[in-house]
Amino acid sequence: MNSTTTGRTGAEHRYRIGVDIGGTFTDFVLLDLATGALHNEKCLTTPDDPSRAVLEGIARLMQAHGVRADQTWPGDLTARCWSPMR
Numbered sequence: 001m002n003s004t005t006t007g008r009t010g011a012e013h014r015y016r017i018g019v020d021i022g023g024t025f026t027d028f029v030l031l032d033l034a035t036g037a038l039h040n041e042k043c044l045t046t047p048d049d050p051s052r053a054v055l056e057g058i059a060r061l062m063q064a065h066g067v068r069a070d071q072t073w074p075g076d077l078t079a080r081c082w083s084p085m086r
Contacts, residue, residue: 012034012071013071013073014034014072015030015072015073016030016031016033016072016073017030017031019054021045021050023045023047025044026042026043026045026050026054027041028040028042039061039065043060
């Protein structure tokens with residue numbers, strides 16, 4: 001599996017990130033396109049502002065696996081969101 005590309009900065013876009021915003025937890029997955037390895041992370045959902053949990057989880061996931069932002073596919077965030085009924 002070798003689906004990496006090189007971006008404007010010369011960095012290899014080697015990773016993709018997926019997010020699932022749930023009622024209690026927000027789940028994250030990091031896919032290494034070069035090796036096919038999957039890494040996951042989980043954090044509490046922040047119902048008042050779900051973006052806080054998304055940013056926190058992505059930062060934790062990337063830091064834990066030594067991934068820089070320029071190594072991810074730009075603008076490619078796969079997300080599935082939970083929306084409370086009002």
